[in-house]
Amino acid sequence: MNAKFLFIGSLNDFLNYKQKGKTLEVTFSGNPGIKDIIESLGVPHVEIQLIKVNSIPVDFSYHIRNTDKVEIFPFSSGVVPSEKDRPSFILDVHLGKLARYLRMMGFDSMYRNDFSDPELVTLSCKENRILLTRDIGILKHGCLRYGYWVRATVALEQAKEVASHYNLCTSVLPFSLCMECNSSLLKVNKSQIEEKIPPLTRKYYDSYSQCVNCHKIYWQGSHFERMNNLLKQICPQLN
Ligand SMILES: [Zn+2]
Structure with missing residues (x-):
């Protein structure tokens, strides 16, 4: 037959x-x-x-x-879990840089470089996270509802591809999440963190945020500009 x-x-x-x-x-x-x-x-x-x-x-x-x-x-564009205000992601072990870009844009992106395939699938299914991967095989798992095979191989191109596929650029919340650990950033007073920042930074910048989890401190210095440039490359409409 x-x-x-x-x-x-x-x-x-x-x-x-x-x-x-x-x-x-x-x-x-x-x-x-x-x-x-x-x-x-x-x-x-x-x-x-x-x-x-x-x-x-x-x-x-x-x-x-x-x-x-x-x-x-x-699908002509990516399927986002309808029960969530914003899409959230879980990324396969080889997509660490993409995870950082998505966090930079303010999208909850779970990533560890040692997740096993069953862990990735279980977390995606349980938490309705979109599974992003370059491994087609893992997307065939029966319980998965939200997943996407990232075509591009270079991180910045991957970020552009995912942003366009899931229409992320209209709801970017820059610098709301920690790029290291995916937790929230909160504004902090300079006086609270003064001893943790380099003297020159202290001199020139007054606005600081801190990760509630890993306590990394962010300020609007040169790396902020670098991230802003990246954001504009990923989402040209933000220019
Ligand atoms: Zn953190």
Whole structure:
């Protein structure tokens, strides 16, 4: 028995160059689940918005029949958990720099360089965090509802890609989260932290924030300018 599969738009990113844009013929026996076949072709379910079989929408519980014609459509933009005001993320171990950029933009981004795959999946499912990864395999885990395969390989490009996909630039809250540990920053009086800042900094800057967790101190000095420049690169509309 066989069925025909056509992946639309960005879902072709998961196919090899011979398959892109082509109708793929799949041979099978029995009546396998559509999710299994789609994922065996390399496409994770979290990036799929709609599946049509013989022009009729079906869900992932559908089982393939002989001569079915399947079309698979991607989300045109990222799906954000509806129960949250702002999207929050959990990032795979190789995306540390991207996590820092997202924190810089004020988006809760959980990251550790030693998370295991099951930990990433469990936290994403339990806390409705969008799982960002460069590892397609992890996105095929059944419980995942929110996930995205980051296409770019350079951190700044990744930040632009994720910001655009999830429309983050309209709700940036710069410097509200600690870039090191993802906790909140609070304004502090200079007098409270005076002994912790270098003398020249103390002389030139009056406005300071401190992380409630790791106590790192932030001020509007040269690294603030650097971060502002990065922000404008990630979100050109902020210029
Ligand atoms: Zn911190």
